[in-house]
Amino acid sequence: MDIADFFDTFFEEAEELLADMEQHLLELDVDDPDSEQLNAIFRAAHSIKGGAGTFGFSVLQKTTHIFENLLDHARKGELTLRADLVDTFLEAKDIMHEQLDAYRNEEEPNQEAYERICQTLQQIALEEIGQTLDAPAAPAPTVEKKASASAEAAESLSPSERHLLVALLNVNEKDRTLLVEELEQLGEVKSHSGDEKRYEVALTGDVSADDIEAVMCFIIEPEQIEISVVEVEEDATASSDVGAPAPIAEAPADVAEPAVPAAAKPVDKAPSPEKSAKPAPKKAVAESASIRVSVDKVDQIINLVGELIITQSMLDQTVSDLDDQSVGNSSLQNGMSLLQRNARDLQEAVMSIRMIPMEFVFSRFPRVVRDTAGKLGKEIELITEGKSTELDKSLVERITDPLTHLVRNSLDHGVEMPDEREALGKPRVGKLVLSARHQGGNILIEVRDDGAGMDRDRLLAKARENGLNVSDNMSDEDVFQLIFAPGFSTAKEVTDVSGRGVGMDVVKRNIQGMGGRVEIQSKKGEGTNTRIVLPLTLAILDGMSIKVGSETFILPLSTVLESLQPAKGDMYAMAGDDVVLKVRDEYLPVIAIHEVLDVENAITDPTKSIAVIVQGEGRRYAMLVDELIGQQQVVVKNLEDNYRKVPGVSAATILGDGSVALILDITGLHRLSRAKKEAGKQVNYPHLSYYQEAELS
Template sequence: MNIDMQRFHATFFAESREGLDAMEDGLLALEAGRQDGETIHSVFRAAHSIKGGAATFGFQTIADVTHVLETLLDELRAGQRALSADATEAMLGSVDVLRALLGEAEHGLAADPAQVQAILGRLRAVLDHGNACTATTTATAQASASGWDIHFQPGPGLFLSGNDPLRILRELAELGPLQVSARLDTLPPLAGLDPLNAHIGWDIQLDAACPQAAVAEVFSWVEDECDLRISPRQQTAAPANDAGTPAPAAANAPMAAAATPAPVAAAAAPAAAHAEAESSIRVSTDKVDALINLVGELVITQAMIKQVSTSIDAVHAEKLLAGLDLLERNTRDLQEAVISVRMLPVDAVFRRFPRLVRDLSSRLGKQVTLRTLGEGTELDKGLIEKIADPLVHLVRNSIDHGLELPEVRTAAGKSAAGTLTLAASHQGGHIVIEVSDDGRGLDRERILAKARERGLAVPDAPTDSQVWDLIFQPGFSTADAVTDLSGRGVGMDVVRRNIQSLGGEVQIDSHAGRGTRTLIRLPLTLAILDGMTVASADQTLILPLAYVIEALQPQDADINTVAGDGRVLRVRGEYLPVISLREIYGFDQQQAAHNKPLVVVVESDGQKLALEVDELVGQQQVVVKNIEHNYRRIDGVSGATILGDGRVALIVDIGGLVRRQRLPQAA
C-alpha cells in the first residue's frame, strides 16, 4: 500500500515549530538558573520528536542537527556534564538553524549551508570538550550489561498515531548492532488482515553497552501503545533459542518497573502529550475563516429579516417577532462561539521576546529583566500574527534607546538591571497591550529640535502628547548614528500604520528619568463589532460602541466658538472639541437636519470628542468589511458594513479623528 507522506508534512512542520519554541523557552530557563530535571527533559523530548519526524519524512539535514543536539542534551539530562555558557549558546544557535531548515523544507527558502555546518561544528566541539567517552564508560558501569534483549509487540492502533516500527528499529540501530526476529504468531489470516493495524511483533538483541534509559527513550512515544520488555543481557547470559526469543531472565519485567531511575520523570510527558492530543484537533485557519464568514453572512441576513419584520403588523406577526428575537439571541451566541475558536492567548506572541531581549541586551552590554503580565489574555489569531512585528520594534526601541547602561543607571540611583514589561489586558471592548521600561524616558527638547530641523509643523506651546506624536512622523529619528538596530528613520510610523490597519491605535506616555510606556489598543476581533448607528445628512454611519461614552442634545449656550473657526461643547464643566460628521466626510451641507443636531461623546487615546450627528438610529452588531483591501485607505474610516436593507454603511475611525484634532497641522 502506497501512503502519500506529503499530507502529513503540515502537521510535522506545525509540531516542529511548537517544539522549537518549547526548546528555546527551556534553554532560556536553564540559562536563568532553573536547571531542574523536568526542564532539561522537555528540551530533550522536543529535540527527539523533531529528529524522529525528520528522519521519517526524509529531511536528513534536520535529523542530523537534532541528532547531535539530542546527544548533548542526553548527557545534560543524565548528569554527565554541567551546563556551560558555550553549550547554551550552541544549543540556542541550533534552534535558529533548525527554524531556517524547516522554512527550507516547507517553503523552499534556502537555508545557509555554512551556518548549518558551523552549528554542527559548535555542538560537536562542546561534546568533545566534555569528554563524552568518560560519560559512556560511567553509563556502561551503571547498566552492568553488555547489551539488551528487547520484546516489542505494537498495539493494533500504533500506525494510526503516526508511529512506525521500522523507524524505531532504525533508531535502535544507531545505538549499536541489532539482531532482529519478527514474530508472526499474532498475524491474522489474509481474509481478516487490516492493513491499517499493526500485527507483527519483534524480538531484538542489541549489542551495545549503553544506558537502559537510552534504549527506553527510543520507545518513549509508543510505550502506551505496545507491550514492551527490556532486559539486560549479561556476558554469561544464555543465548537466544531458535525462534529468536530471548532466554528467560529475572529482569524480564515491564519497562516501567525495570528502568533505571532517571533524573527526570520520563514517563509523565508522553502521557500528557497523549491526553492533549485526544482533547484537541488541528484545523486549518482557512476553514475557521470560512466558518466566520458564513456566520457574518448569517448576521446580515438576520438583520435584514428583522428590518423587514418591522413593517408587518405586530398583532398578526407576534410569533414571527418572537422567533426573530430568539434567532437574534442564538445568532449572537453562535457568533461568540465561532469567534472564540480563533482566539489565542497573547502568550503566543509574548513567548518570542525572552530570546530577543537576551540577545539584544547581551549585544548592547545592558542588563535587562523581562516581565510579562496577562499572558493568558485572548486575542484573535489574525491580530496575534500581525501585532508581532510592531511589538518587536517597540521592544528593540526600549532596549536600544530607553534603557541605560548599568553604570549610568547605578549613577542615577537605579538598579543596574533595567526592567522591560510586556502586559496585556481586556478593557471594555478592546485588548490593551503595554510595552514599558524604567529607562531614561523620551527627550522632549531633542524631539522638538529634530522636528523643527526637518521642517515639521509644531504647535505653539505643544503638550507632551503632541510632542510624543511627532516621533510617528515618517522618517523621524533622534539617533546620532545609523546602526543595524536604529537610526534609519524607519520605525514608529510603520508601527502606527500597522496598528491602524488592524483597527487599533497607539499612545505614548513618557517621563524623563522614569521611563516610557507605549499602549496599543486593539479590537478583540477583526470580524464583528457592536456599533451605534447614526445618521448624518442622508448617510448612515457606525460608531464603534467601545468608544462611545454618551449621547446628548446640547443647548445653544453650551457651544462656543474658539479662535473664529473651532467649536467646543461644555459638558459638566469640561470643554470638548465639536466635530461635524457632515463636514468631515463632505456630506451635503445644504440638506438641513429635520431636528436640532445631536452630539455623541466619544473617547480615544485619553481624549474626548463631541461628534455632531443628525439622528441616533439604534444599536446593533455589524460585520466588519475591509475597505482598504478592495478600494484604498480612507482617512477617518476604519471599515464598512452591510445593513439589513442591503445598504453599505461606513465605520467611523474614532482614533483617527482624535489624532486629526490633536495635530491639525499634520492632518
C-alpha cells in the first residue's frame, strides 16, 4: 500500500481542522482571548503542518509552519491580538484552504498568494514582536532528558548511528501490518516484533517523529504510539542484514528499564500544548466507534434498498390479488405485512446514514456575515436555531450556495446602517436569524432579519420599469416573489455584494430543482422572513397515487392539502379561457391534467372529477383527476438521466405491478398549461359555457 492511499483521509481531516480553526478565530475575544481557543487554533495548524510534510505538500507545509510560529507567540502572550490581526489569520486560513484544494486536484498552489501571505505574517512578526519567523525545516525527534549523559549522546547521533523505536500499544494484527507497511515507506524497517499489547518497530532513516505520528494518527490514536531514539552499534546493524532482528544497545549502568531498552529515550511530547490538551479518553473512544464511508457506497445501498421496496410492492400487489379464501393465504398475508414493516424500517435506517445536521451548513455563515458586514459597514448579530435538525447530505451540499445568497441579500438590502437604525429607535446592531426545523415530511429553513422590510410600492414600480406584467391588485406574497425575476434589483448602486440583478432568480431555480419552494413574508420597517421548504430527501418520498384516464400519476404528498368534489356553482370561466375554482372565498387556478398532458379516455365533466388542492411555489391550484388511489411510498428515479426532461414532470417511479408512473411537478404543470395557450395550442376545457362567467379582475 502506497502512502498516497491516505491522501483522501488527510484531505478530509484537514478540511475539518480548517473549519474548526475558522470557528475558533471568529469566536475569539481579542480583548480577553481564551487560552483554550488559542491552543485549539495552534493544534489545528500543527496537525495540518505535520500531515502536509508527510505527504510532500511543501507549499502548504511552509505556509502552515510560518502561521504556526505566529500562533505560538500569540498563545504565549507575546503577540497582542487585534481585530485586524484576526482578519489576517482568517486570510491565512483561506489561503491554506486554497492550497489544500489545489493538492486535492493534483495542481500546484498559487505561488503569488503563498508569497503574499508569508510576507504579511513575517511583517506582523517583525512589527509586533521584533522577530523574523524561522523558515520551516525538517524537524528532528526531540528527546526527554531521562539520563542526561545518554540523552546528550543520542541527540548528537546521525541518522546512520541511531534508529527510532516505534512502539504500537494495543493495536490489532491487521492494523499493525498496515502500519509497518507505511513505516517502510518512511525509512528502513530493521526489525519488528511483539504482541498486541506492545509491538515494537525499529526504523532507520532521516525521518522525524512528527512525520511518523502524522501517518499513524490516521489509523490509531496518538495515545497508542510511543517513539524512542535508540543508538545503533556497528555489529547490530550488520546482524540485521541476514534477517535477524537488530539487537538494541545495552543501557548505561545508571539506567535500568526492563520494558524499554535503557538507551532509548521517549520523544518529548510534554512541552507541546497540543499534547497536554488532548481530548479525554472518553472522546477518543467515541471517535474510534465511527467509520468514514464513501458517499458512493451509501448511495449504492440506498439504491438497493429502493429496489427492495419496489420488489416488496410487487409482491404485495400479487398477494392482494389472490383469493382471500385460498389455503395458506393468511400466513402469506402476515409474512408480507412483516416484510413491509421491515423494508420500511430498513429504508429509514439507511436514509438516516445520509442525514447530517444543519450545523454543517450554518457553521459557514459566521464568516460570511462577518466579512459581508465589514464590507457594508454594518453591525450584525448572527443567531442560529435548530442546528441539530437533519437533512439529506445531497441537499445540504446544494442548499449552501442559495442560502449564502439569501444571507448576503438580507444583510445588504434588509438590515439598515447603524446610524439609520439608531435614528429609527432600533438597536445599532442588526439581528440576522438562521433557523431550521422539521414540519411533516419537509424541512423549513428560514433567514430572518429585523431590517427595513420590503417596500411593496417600490417593488411594483421597479417591476413596471423592467416591463413585467404586474397590477396593484396583486397580493403581497405575489409582489414579494417579484424579486426572483431575472435581472430584478432594487439596489441604488452596484456593490461587491449585490446590485447587478443576478442571483435571486438562480436561488429560486436551484431550490425548485431540489423539489422545494421559497416563500417570503415581510413587513415594512420590521424585517423580512425568507422561508425555504425542502423535502427531507430526494431518494424516497411519500406520494398520493391518482388516476387520470388509464394513466397513474404520483403527487408528492407534501404538496397535497385537501381534495373535494367540485360543484358547478363554484366553477368560473375567466378571460383567456382560464378556469378557476372557488374554495372558501379563494379562487384557485384549475389544472385539468388530462388536457395538459393529453391523456385519453379521462373524465371531462368537472363535477364528476375530483379536485385535489395542491400547493407549489407558494401558490395553490386545483388539479382535476379521475380517482384517488391512495398513499404510498415511492422510490424516485431521475427521468433526465434515463430519458430526457419532460415538462410538468419532476421524476418517475416503478409501481407494484411493474409499470412506470410519472411524479408530477405542480408548478411545471401550470406553466405548461400557460405555455400551450400562449403558443396557440388551445387547452380546451370541455364546454366553457358550462361554467359561470366570472366578473373577476
